[in-house]
Amino acid sequence: MKKALAFGVLGAMALAATGWGAAADRSALAKKQSALATEYSLAKESNFYFVLDVLGRKLELRVRGMVLRSWPLQGMRFWGNPGFAGTVELVKKTTLKAPERIVIKPGETEEPAPAPVAPQAKPGATGTAAATTPAEYELEALELRDMPKTFSLDFDNGLQITVKTKAGGSQGFGRSVRAALRWYVQLPLRNLFGSREGKKISELELAFEQGQDAQAIYWHFFDGIKGIVL
Amino acid sequence: MIKRILIAVAALAWLGFLAVVGASYVIGLKQASAWPPEESVQPVAEKDVAKTERNVQQLEKRMTGLLPRGLYIVIDTAANRLYLKEGAKVVREAVVSCGSGVVLEEPGGKKRSWVFDTPRGEFAVKSKITNPYWVKPDWAFIEEGEAVPKGLEDRIESGTLGDYALGFGQGYFIHGTLYTRLLGRNVTHGCVRVGDEDLKAIFKAVPIGAKIYIY
Numbered sequence: 364m365k366k367a368l369a370f371g372v373l374g375a376m377a378l379a380a381t382g383w384g385a386a387a388d389r390s391a392l393a394k395k396q397s398a399l400a401t402e403y404s405l406a407k408e409s410n411f412y413f414v415l416d417v418l419g420r421k422l423e424l425r426v427r428g429m430v431l432r433s434w435p436l437q438g439m440r441f442w443g444n445p446g447f448a449g450t451v452e453l454v455k456k457t458t459l460k461a462p463e464r465i466v467i468k469p470g471e472t473e474e475p476a477p478a479p480v481a482p483q484a485k486p487g488a489t490g491t492a493a494a495t496t497p498a499e500y501e502l503e504a505l506e507l508r509d510m511p512k513t514f515s516l517d518f519d520n521g522l523q524i525t526v527k528t529k530a531g532g533s534q535g536f537g538r539s540v541r542a543a544l545r546w547y548v549q550l551p552l553r554n555l556f557g558s559r560e561g562k563k564i565s566e567l568e569l570a571f572e573q574g575q576d577a578q579a580i581y582w583h584f585f586d587g588i589k590g591i592v593l
Numbered sequence: 594m595i596k597r598i599l600i601a602v603a604a605l606a607w608l609g610f611l612a613v614v615g616a617s618y619v620i621g622l623k624q625a626s627a628w629p630p631e632e633s634v635q636p637v638a639e640k641d642v643a644k645t646e647r648n649v650q651q652l653e654k655r656m657t658g659l660l661p662r663g664l665y666i667v668i669d670t671a672a673n674r675l676y677l678k679e680g681a682k683v684v685r686e687a688v689v690s691c692g693s694g695v696v697l698e699e700p701g702g703k704k705r706s707w708v709f710d711t712p713r714g715e716f717a718v719k720s721k722i723t724n725p726y727w728v729k730p731d732w733a734f735i736e737e738g739e740a741v742p743k744g745l746e747d748r749i750e751s752g753t754l755g756d757y758a759l760g761f762g763q764g765y766f767i768h769g770t771l772y773t774r775l776l777g778r779n780v781t782h783g784c785v786r787v788g789d790e791d792l793k794a795i796f797k798a799v800p801i802g803a804k805i806y807i808y
Contacts, residue, residue, distance in 0.1 A: 389636040389637045389638075389639070389642060390634070390635075390636035390637075392636075392637050392642065392645050392646065392649065393634045393635060393636050393637045393645070394634045395649055396637075396645055396648055396649050396652070397634045399649060399652040399653065399656065400652060402656070403652055403655055403656055406656060406659050407655075407659065409714060409715035410714070411713070411714075411808055424808065426715065426806055426808070427659040427660060427661070427715075428656045428657075428659050428660060429660060429661075429806075431667065431669075431806065431808050432669070432808075441625050441628045442621055442625055443621070443624070443625065444624070445624070445625065445627045445628035464694055464695065464696050464708070465693075465694075465695045465696070466695075466696045466697075466698060467695055467696065467697050467698065467736065468698045468700055469697075469699075469700055469735060469736060469737075469738045470700045470738060502693070502778060502779070502780060503693065503695055504693035504694060504695060504778070504779045504780060505693065505694030505695070505779065506694075506778065506779045507671045507672070507779075510671075547614075547618065548614055550621070551614060551617035551618040551620075551621040552613070552614065552617050554617065554620075554621045554624070555613075555616070555617040555620055555621065556617075578671075579671050579672070582670075582671040583671065583808055585713075
């Protein structure tokens with residue numbers, strides 16, 4: 364009798380586990396279908412797009428379904444309305460000091476000092492240079508090193524992503540205090556009382572390992588780029 | 594007395610402010626704890642599983658169909674790197690020079706301007722040229738403060754583009770350089786400069802029509 368009861372209980376547990384497993388599989392299948400359908404709608408165009416995989420903790424730049432660059436997230440935190448997943452479009456990038464293009468007006472600028480390169484090189488650098496390695500020349504150019512390491516990405520659905528570097532410990536006391544005040548005072552108040560535009564806020568902060576990661580994201584993410592937040 | 598009242602009011606105001614901030618924080622924390630949402634998609638109904646699986650397979654097939662066939666080129670303009678790829682495999686990696694991002698403004702009457710960016714997007718190899726010569730556009734003369742010539746023969750310059758050039762449209766090329774020391778830096782007027790050995794290998798490997806992705 365006891366044996367039969369034990370088998371019965373075990374059987375019921377096995378059935379329940381199978382049922383739960385099947386439900387999980389069906390949920391995973393639904394997710395996969397949804398993610399694929401969303402990505403296909405972007406990948407069929409020739410434009411670049413990004414995929415922010417929150418649970419997978421990575422941000423990827425893609426085209427035609429191919430991953431061009433992948434940046435692992437070292438940290439993230441969030442304030443506000445969590446319903447921001449789906450397809451988004453970058454409206455603008457905001458930073459304290461945006462990189463500016465160098466404008467050359469022949470006849471109005473000073474003659475640049477000669478670069479330490481072959482003198483016959485006609486179409487090359489129009490830059491000044493010190494006696495350093497080529498990687499350190501100060502060129503008249505907009506390069507990755509000129510991009511900011513901390514900035515915000517504003518999306519059409521109200522989502523704002525702040526990108527920063529985890530290793531950026533030299534941001535100064537003033538900036539740290541301002542960042543703390545923003546995160547622990549301003550955002551909770553805005554979240555409770557609503558922003559000036561009356562929209563719900565969704566503020567995501569992503570931290571990357573290297574400064575170059577954040578700079579590369581600023582470089583590659585142009586206004587109007589579409590993406591998927593998973 | 595008034596001083597005490599003022600201090601008490603200020604203290605109350607401060608406490609009130611702290612209470613509001615604290616409440617906002619707690620409410621916000623509760624709201625934010627729902628993120629990231631674990632189940633944002635409803636599970637497929639049992640009767641629809643087979644249909645959904647077919648749909649997923651079809652979507653995967655469509656996604657695979659979007660990938661470039663054969664050899665293709667990927668250029669990272671920020672890192673100044675060129676990758677010759679086949680499928681997911683990197684066949685060759687080269688240090689290159691991409692556009693400087695500088696703006697050139699023409700002085701005087703016409704007031705034209707040029708932005709020296711390497712164009713970003715999906716392109717294809719449209720032409721393959723051995724021993725290319727450079728037909729200097731107007732900006733090349735304006736930048737040097739020279740008068741723009743009228744005759745084509747005054748615009749032709751040989752030797753500056755290296756031994757090979759791959760055209761990908763709108764006057765942009767992947768070509769050689771005399772400035773090998775500046776490979777890895779953003780110094781060009783929009784073209785992609787490659788070192789001699791890499792250029793030769795890429796030129797020989799890549800057919801006309803091969804895809805180029807510049808980001």
